[in-house]
Amino acid sequence: MARPQTNLDAGRQLLLEHVDILVRKRGAADISMTELATEAGMSPSNIYRFFDSKEALLEAVAEKWFAEKIAIMEAVARSDMPICEKMFAYFARRFLLTVDQYEDDPALYKSYMEIGQQYFEVVRGYVDLGDHYLAEIVAEAMENGYFLDLTIDETVSLINQMLQCYVNPEAVMFIGTGKLNVEKLQRIVDTIFRGLSAPMQAVADNVRQIGVLT
Amino acid sequence: MARPQTNLDAGRQLLLEHVDILVRKRGAADISMTELATEAGMSPSNIYRFFDSKEALLEAVAEKWFAEKIAIMEAVARSDMPICEKMFAYFARRFLLTVDQYEDDPALYKSYMEIGQQYFEVVRGYVDLGDHYLAEIVAEAMENGYFLDLTIDETVSLINQMLQCYVNPEAVMFIGTGKLNVEKLQRIVDTIFRGLSAPMQAVADNVRQIGVLT
Numbered sequence: 001m002a003r004p005q006t007n008l009d010a011g012r013q014l015l016l017e018h019v020d021i022l023v024r025k026r027g028a029a030d031i032s033m034t035e036l037a038t039e040a041g042m043s044p045s046n047i048y049r050f051f052d053s054k055e056a057l058l059e060a061v062a063e064k065w066f067a068e069k070i071a072i073m074e075a076v077a078r079s080d081m082p083i084c085e086k087m088f089a090y091f092a093r094r095f096l097l098t099v100d101q102y103e104d105d106p107a108l109y110k111s112y113m114e115i116g117q118q119y120f121e122v123v124r125g126y127v128d129l130g131d132h133y134l135a136e137i138v139a140e141a142m143e144n145g146y147f148l149d150l151t152i153d154e155t156v157s158l159i160n161q162m163l164q165c166y167v168n169p170e171a172v173m174f175i176g177t178g179k180l181n182v183e184k185l186q187r188i189v190d191t192i193f194r195g196l197s198a199p200m201q202a203v204a205d206n207v208r209q210i211g212v213l214t
Numbered sequence: 215m216a217r218p219q220t221n222l223d224a225g226r227q228l229l230l231e232h233v234d235i236l237v238r239k240r241g242a243a244d245i246s247m248t249e250l251a252t253e254a255g256m257s258p259s260n261i262y263r264f265f266d267s268k269e270a271l272l273e274a275v276a277e278k279w280f281a282e283k284i285a286i287m288e289a290v291a292r293s294d295m296p297i298c299e300k301m302f303a304y305f306a307r308r309f310l311l312t313v314d315q316y317e318d319d320p321a322l323y324k325s326y327m328e329i330g331q332q333y334f335e336v337v338r339g340y341v342d343l344g345d346h347y348l349a350e351i352v353a354e355a356m357e358n359g360y361f362l363d364l365t366i367d368e369t370v371s372l373i374n375q376m377l378q379c380y381v382n383p384e385a386v387m388f389i390g391t392g393k394l395n396v397e398k399l400q401r402i403v404d405t406i407f408r409g410l411s412a413p414m415q416a417v418a419d420n421v422r423q424i425g426v427l428t
Contacts, residue, residue, distance in 0.1 A: 157393065162402055164378045164385075171378075179371065187410075188376055195409015196401070 011050045015040055016064055019057070020108065027107075028114035033057065058122050065112065066126045069094050073133045083141045087159075088189045090137055092182050095166045099180075102172045113170050130167075131156055141193075149197045159192060225264045229254055230278055233271070234322065241321075242328035247271065272336050279326065280340045283308050287347045297355050301373075302403045304351055306396050309380045313394075316386045327384050344381070345370055355407075363411045373406060 018040040022031050033054055037047040051057040072093045076086060102109045116123045138155045141147055147155045165171045166185050232254040236245050247268055251261040265271040286307045290300060316323045330337045352369045355361055361369045379385045380399050 158398060158401055158405075161379045161394075161398060162376045162405070165375045180375075184372060184375060187372055191372075191376070191405060191409035193409070195405035195407070 008050065012060060015042075015047070015050055015057075016060060019061055023111045023115070024105075024108055028111040028118065030118075055122075058119050061115075062119075062122045062126065065116075068097055070126075070129065072097065073130065077133045077136050083137070083144050083146070084189065084193050087137055087141065087193070088186055090134065091163055091166050091189065092185055095180070095182065095185060098169050098172055099177055103177070106173075110173060113173065116169075131160070134159065146193060147197050155196070158196060162188060162192060222264065226274060229256075229261070229264055229271075230274060233275055237325045237329070238319075238322055242325040242332065244332075269336075272333050275329075276333075276336045276340065279330075282311055284340075284343065286311065287344065291347045291350050297351070297358050297360070298403065298407050301351055301355065301407070302400055304348065305377055305380050305403065306399055309394070309396065309399060312383050312386055313391055317391070320387070324387060327387065330383075345374070348373065360407060361411050369410070372410060376402060376406060 015036065018036060019031065022036065022039050033047055033051070034044045036057070037044045040047070051060065073090065076090045076093065079086060079089070081089060134156050135152050138147060138152050138159070142152070142155075150158070160167055163185070165175055165180055166188075171180060229250065232250060233245065236250065236253050247261055247265070248258045250271070251258045254261070265274060287304065290304045290307065293300060293303070295303060348370050349366050352361060352366050352373070356366070356369075364372070374381055377399070379389055379394055380402075385394065
């Protein structure tokens with residue numbers, strides 16, 4: 001037998017689908033709780049059983065949007081891949097998901113980007129979470145001899161800047177998937193490991209690779 | 215005695231200043247030739263003596279906006295700086311100019327960015343010119359033993375992506391000058407030279423630097 005919690009969750013899911021429908025119809029224009037209730041065929045007071053404020057609704061929209069990305073970040077951060085592969089997977093898997101989301105419905109994607117800009121305080125926590133997991137990966141890289149002359153924060157900032165095109169979800173809109181691809185992303189991650197403060201190990205690898213030492 | 219050409223130029227300059235005034239007042243909202251004439255205290259037919267179409271006006275606005283950047287690109291590309299310094303100067307000097315333009319009047323800057331998006335066909339030539347000079351610098355770097363396993367186009371694309379935060383003029387608006395600075399830009403350029411396809415010379419330099427070879 002379904003518990004009340006489940007009915008509540010089902011109602012929330014349904015309302016979130018109606019948010020998609022409204023955003024498809026109207027773009028990023030501000031949506032009120034009353035309009036959402038009407039769209040979902042619900043009385044304006046009833047909607048507050050599911051979301052007790054517009055803020056709660058927006059947080060649920062963000063939670064749904066970021067759910068898969070968080071699952072990827074957690075899975076990659078916990079995996080035992082070699083550190084260079086882990087860094088690549090951390091950015092590449094989220095980038096490929098972003099491309100899928102964008103290509104699935106470019107107009108809807110663009111509208112959600114605008115909503116995200118409008119309510120950046122709701123999104124900020126997820127951006128910070130991305131930096132948190134990246135900091136864990138950077139710390140592991142440091143244990144492996146990389147980035148030793150930088151702090152974790154400095155390294156996170158430089159990596160985010162060098163991979164901005166693959167981190168910023170708006171880049172697929174203005175640069176496009178023709179110019180952005182995982183091969184280039186792989187090349188940039190390699191460049192970061194080989195060139196960002198070039199530690200002993202990485203230099204030794206490069207040297208072996210080109211045959212200066214054997 | 216002033217030649218007619220000079221009067222024409224003076225009139226154009228004056229009208230471009232009135233474009234600034236209008237954009238400050240109204241933001242990026244589309245400006246008609248008639249409105250500009252009114253703003254400048256000129257008859258609607260008279261304005262066509264200076265710009266024979268809206269397109270000609272927009273091209274003059276873009277030309278004025280990019281003039282200093284083009285001067286920097288030309289000066290740096292022609293200079294005889296060592297190649298790593300030249301690459302750094304190419305990005306750093308334009309970035310510093312961008313920061314100045316932004317900080318001088320953030321609202322006006324934002325409006326011009328929006329106008330640039332609206333009329334991207336007018337801006338495209340300047341973006342291509344940036345890639346042209348970067349390709350020249352990359353070719354010189356290749357003569358110095360860098361990026362040897364890549365084509366010029368691949369290298370230009372990867373460098374533009376890794377330095378996106380410093381190349382994209384909108385980045386100062388959404389990332390901010392707190393996180394973007396020339397120290398990080400220098401670090402990224404170093405990373406590119408040391409890590410992007412790590413050629414013989416760069417690896418030898420790294421090796422010397424950390425004392426594997428002497």
